[in-house]
Each structure stands twice: as C-alpha cells, then as structure tokens.
Amino acid sequence: MVGAADRCRELAEAIAQAAPPPMTIMEVCGTHSHAIARYGLSQLLPPQVRLVSGPGCPVCVTADEDLDAIVQIARQGAIIATFGDMVRVAGPRGSLADARAIGAQVQVLYSPMQSLQLAESNPERQVVLLGIGFETTTPAIAVTMAEAAARDLGNFSVYCAHKIIPPAMAVLAADPECGIDAFLCPGHVSTIIGSRAYEPLVRQFGTPCAIGGFAPTEILEAVYALVLQVTSGQPRVDNCYSRAVQPEGNPTALAAIADAFEPADALWRGVGLIPESGLQIADRYAHLDARSRFELEPALQRPIDGCLCGQVLQGKAVPTDCPAFGTTCTPQSPIGPCMVSSEGSCAAVYRYQTVR
Amino acid sequence: MSSPHDSSHTISLGHGSGGAMMQQLIAEELLPALSGQSAEALEDAAIVELAGGRLAFTTDSYVVQPLLFPGGDIGSLAVHGTVNDLAMRGAVPRFLSVGLIIEEGLPVDTLRRVVASMGCAADKCGVTIACGDTKVVEHGKGDGLFINTSGLGECGPHVPSVTAAQPGDVLIVNGTLGDHGIAVMVAREQLEISADLRSDSAPLHELVAAMLQAGGDAVHCLRDLTRGGMAAGLNEIATSSAVGMMLESSAIPVRPDVAGVCEILGLSPYVVANEGKLVAAVAADQADSVLQAMHAHPYGQDAAIIGQVVSDQPGLVRLRTAIGTTRVLELPAGELLPRIC
Numbered sequence: 001m002v003g004a005a006d007r008c009r010e011l012a013e014a015i016a017q018a019a020p021p022p023m024t025i026m027e028v029c030g031t032h033s034h035a036i037a038r039y040g041l042s043q044l045l046p047p048q049v050r051l052v053s054g055p056g057c058p059v060c061v062t063a064d065e066d067l068d069a070i071v072q073i074a075r076q077g078a079i080i081a082t083f084g085d086m087v088r089v090a091g092p093r094g095s096l097a098d099a100r101a102i103g104a105q106v107q108v109l110y111s112p113m114q115s116l117q118l119a120e121s122n123p124e125r126q127v128v129l130l131g132i133g134f135e136t137t138t139p140a141i142a143v144t145m146a147e148a149a150a151r152d153l154g155n156f157s158v159y160c161a162h163k164i165i166p167p168a169m170a171v172l173a174a175d176p177e178c179g180i181d182a183f184l185c186p187g188h189v190s191t192i193i194g195s196r197a198y199e200p201l202v203r204q205f206g207t208p209c210a211i212g213g214f215a216p217t218e219i220l221e222a223v224y225a226l227v228l229q230v231t232s233g234q235p236r237v238d239n240c241y242s243r244a245v246q247p248e249g250n251p252t253a254l255a256a257i258a259d260a261f262e263p264a265d266a267l268w269r270g271v272g273l274i275p276e277s278g279l280q281i282a283d284r285y286a287h288l289d290a291r292s293r294f295e296l297e298p299a300l301q302r303p304i305d306g307c308l309c310g311q312v313l314q315g316k317a318v319p320t321d322c323p324a325f326g327t328t329c330t331p332q333s334p335i336g337p338c339m340v341s342s343e344g345s346c347a348a349v350y351r352y353q354t355v356r
Numbered sequence: 357m358s359s360p361h362d363s364s365h366t367i368s369l370g371h372g373s374g375g376a377m378m379q380q381l382i383a384e385e386l387l388p389a390l391s392g393q394s395a396e397a398l399e400d401a402a403i404v405e406l407a408g409g410r411l412a413f414t415t416d417s418y419v420v421q422p423l424l425f426p427g428g429d430i431g432s433l434a435v436h437g438t439v440n441d442l443a444m445r446g447a448v449p450r451f452l453s454v455g456l457i458i459e460e461g462l463p464v465d466t467l468r469r470v471v472a473s474m475g476c477a478a479d480k481c482g483v484t485i486a487c488g489d490t491k492v493v494e495h496g497k498g499d500g501l502f503i504n505t506s507g508l509g510e511c512g513p514h515v516p517s518v519t520a521a522q523p524g525d526v527l528i529v530n531g532t533l534g535d536h537g538i539a540v541m542v543a544r545e546q547l548e549i550s551a552d553l554r555s556d557s558a559p560l561h562e563l564v565a566a567m568l569q570a571g572g573d574a575v576h577c578l579r580d581l582t583r584g585g586m587a588a589g590l591n592e593i594a595t596s597s598a599v600g601m602m603l604e605s606s607a608i609p610v611r612p613d614v615a616g617v618c619e620i621l622g623l624s625p626y627v628v629a630n631e632g633k634l635v636a637a638v639a640a641d642q643a644d645s646v647l648q649a650m651h652a653h654p655y656g657q658d659a660a661i662i663g664q665v666v667s668d669q670p671g672l673v674r675l676r677t678a679i680g681t682t683r684v685l686e687l688p689a690g691e692l693l694p695r696i697c
Contacts, residue, residue, distance in 0.1 A: 004679055008679040009679075038677070039677050039683075040681030041681065043682070084692075087691070088370075088691075097368050097691075101367065102366060110547050110621070216679045332376045332377045332380070332689040
C-alpha cells in the first residue's frame, strides 16, 4: 500500500491547502467509522475538520422495544437466527448471549438463507430470522422471505426492525444541535439506493453530501470533495464511489425490498420515532411476521445511567465525552450498543484509540 | 433485576475466547481458588522441578467444529497444540496424556480417523502417548468429541518466558496469520467461498529448536498465537513483560484470501486463531540469524519481522498502519462475531 500511503498524504495536503473553515462531517455508516478508526484517518486531517459518527450502525440504533421483544421470543423457545453482532447487545431483559447461556438457542448466520435450512432441519421448532439492518441487508432478508413463502415453511418467521437511512439523515440535518456541516454518505447503502437518494436532502437543507468507498484513499477523496463543497458554498451530491454506486441504485435489490416490505414509522435508539424511516412486512407476507406469531409482554422500560449512546448516534457527543466510556463501559462489558457492535462508534474508538 | 449487561453471573462463550473476558475469568475466579499457582499461570507451559531435572508441564482441551477440517482434524490438533505449548518454553516434548470425552452417537468411523491422526501426529513429533482416559456422555451433552491432552517436556539450558521480552527486541512471526480460524469458520458454516483455505495446524518444536540453536538465550520470549490470535499473544507479552510494542502492519504476513474472508465477515486477521504460528521476541543482534534459521525450516518459510519491543507505553501494543498513521492493537474482548453489513 505504498501507493495508497502516498495518495493519502497528497489528499491530506490538498485538504489542508483548501483551508476549510471549522467543519463537522458526519460519517453516516458504521463501516466508515470503523475504517476511519482502523486507519487513524483523523490524524491526517487538519484540526478544524472534525469527523463524527452517525446512526449507521444497525445494531446501535435498534430500539430497546425491539431488543426486548427478540429476547422474549428467544426465551419462549424459538431458535433465533441472526447476524453475529446482535448477539451481545443487551436490552432490558439482557442480551441474546445471556439468553443463550441459560438455554435459548441462538444461531449466528453468515447468510440469511441459512435460516431456511435451520427451519427445515428443526420442523418441531419455530425459527425466527432477525431482520435488522439498513438497505444493504434488507434485500437479502426479502429474498429469504420470498423463498420461505415458496417453500411453504410453517415454522419460519421474520422479526422485522429494518430501517432506512435518508429519513434519519434528514432529522439530523434539521437539528441545529447536531451541528452537521456535511455528510459522508454510506457506501454500501448507496449501492442499493443510488446517489440520487440524497438529492432531496441537499435541496431541503443545503447539506453537502459525498458518497465514499471504504479504502483510506476513498474516504479521504470523499472528505476532500466535502471540503471543496463547503469552501465553494455549493452543496451537491458527489459520488466518489462511482465504481460501485449508480445514480439510480440497484433496481433488482430495490424491487426485492418493495416486494417484501412497506414503509413504516420506526423507533431509533437514542433518537426516538422517525416517521417513514423503517420497514414493516408487506401484507402478502403477513403470515411470516414474527410480531404476530408470538405473544409478547410490553417492553420493560429502563433508565440507562450515564450512557451517551443516543447523543453519540446523533453526533451531539463523541464517545470520549461519555463518563462510562472505557471505565464502566468496555467491549467486554458494554453498557450501550455503540460499544457492542464492531461497527459501533464507541467500539471503534475504544479498539483503535489513535496514538500520536 | 440484575444488570443486564453484566456477564459475571453465567459463563458465556466469550469467556473461552482467549481475550479479555477469559483473562478476567482466570484472574478473578480461578487463580484465587488455586493459590500458589499464579507465578507461571500465564505461560504456555509451567516449569516444574523434579529430582531428575526441570520439566515443562502443560494441559489443553480441544473443542472444535467440524472435527475434521481442511488442513487437519481435532486429533492432530490436540497433539500439535500441546506440543507447541511445551515448545514455547524451549522444551523437547516427551509424553502426552489423552482424555477423550465422546458424545453418544459419534460414528466409530469418525473416532477411528481422529485417533489414527492423533497417533500419526504423535509419531511425527516423537512424543509418546503414555496414558489416557475415555468417557462417553449422553447425546446432547457434548459436541461429538472433546479431547484433553497434557504434556511433559524436557527443558533445555534456556527457558524463554512471556515475562522476558526486552526493549530493543525484534518481534518475529513464523508465517501467515489467521489461517486456522478462517479455514475452520468457513468449513463449519459451509460458506460458499472459493478459496484454498487450510488450517496451519503444525508442530513447532523443531522450528523452535532451530531458533534456539541459532539464537540461544537471545530468544527471550516465545508465544504460540492460538485463540485471540496475534493480538492476544502480543498483548499478553506486553503486559507480562511490562514493555510496549510498535508493529508495522505492512510487514505482518496475511494470505490475501484470508484477508478477503476477514474483510467480508468484519473480522481482523490479527485476532483470528492460529494453530501453527508463534511470535518470538529476540535480541536485535541475533534477529537475523534466528530469522535465517526460521526461513530454512518448513514451518518458518514465511517468517517475518513484524515490529519491535519498545520501552515507552508499557503494556500497549501499537500498530503503524499502511498509510503511516498509528493505532492501538487491543486485546480482543470476547467471542468473534461476524457483523451485519
């Protein structure tokens, strides 16, 4: 990566030479937060360019109400089929790992289709696939649902807590307390929804947007594009990840989402209810909806003492502002979800503390 | 209601991961109850004195799924792992014990293959399986087959130690990292990934003998990089020796296909398990001759200097990234979990 190191230095110099005013860029996507921390990219930026993490870690924004329901379903004896980072995040009744330690069955998936095999090989058990994640993950869950319906699997259902990114970005752009000057838009999500999806955001709020890939050079190129938009006063959507992102996105994936889901209001941890920011299972797949298959008690309410995850997710605080960070809240004993998921901003900062 | 995020009431998989949770379990629950044993508890093998001389003594239990995986099986693994623990103290492995815990329903054919592989591995390592035990547990109470092996080895004149790394030492690994963990994960989950992924399971005692012959007592510290991978091994050395470390990420050998699978799953090859890899802290003036000796051995062909032991920031392992920035390489927390997107 000698070439990459040189290119990163060039970009860092170009960013400094553009003499940006003090500006806060929110990287919306958890994978960006992770890459920025892993490569220590903020060390290359001038001090007035600040990067803050956004709400783009699917585990981190999953509301207590959903975490509580999922753990209840696990405790009722259903096999929970899930991506790995949901296992350790704790809701009011503990985490799936806690439930597993006392006998619940939790199967970590590498592909959602594995959940169908699980249902077929355990005909006497209920298998519940967790539909958690943004537009990147949703198409794979949608295709799995279509296949489950085709195979007429009576013991398979989906707990849907899918979310969509642009409405959350609009809420943050509209909130002056967040102080966001520009968005580094998510790379993977944008491959699905396309670069045009951010145009309303630019029109309505005048917030510069740039879509970036995940290599250090690609992230810095997007940051440079945002700096130029800010210094020129001309906000727009720059697609700096054009090798993967088309203006119209991925029509096949979008069609799969539209087939299985319909827009719905959604609860975001730390942010609250955002209208039309989530998905619910479409009527034609209502028989696969885990929410109507299990009898669930109302979610337990809990105060979360000293955890600033909600503020961190909105860019109103950085992980090190939190009194619990690195003291009572660590990756092995996380309080908030931002410390649990490998994409969580607290975990990224904790794991990859930068040393100057 | 107890604190929901508190994992201190029940044992979870994270407690067996080789990371921070396991260290905490050992320090808080095991060592206090087994007092008097703590001095060497964090070494790969203990050194015990008997009338005839000094012996290295170790034990390890093997729980892996699938039992047969590309590049090895639980039988050869149970021999190599314990041989390697002895080798990390510079000992010549001599005797192993074998405890088999078999779950009802295991095909005899599988058992036969595993035990044959075990015998073959022991022969190749020149160790004698001196005693054994067999238990069968009810269906559902085990995962097919668990194996425990204990090992005895004869110490040489120099005993490397996890407490003996010194500022100025050079850090050397004997080859590519993460091969075992990724090969087993891909086999277990039947991931449709077309890559030639094989476990690196291998006995390292002969490689260590060659290193000690070349470097003698300049080989200050040896650690095998099993669960928790390189990150766990280096953090343990940094803590036990009260030294800092500075690594060069561009120098750390990782196979491109392993790096690719790690990227897809959101894992770092630095925290993935190895079963035939070690790291050595060697005095700088002997590093070249030790490295040459490693390159001449089949299990050290890809050996590489990955960084240095430093005096500042004791206990902290730092990594210079490919783009010239610096970050901390943390001790992994618990269970390795693939991410969502």
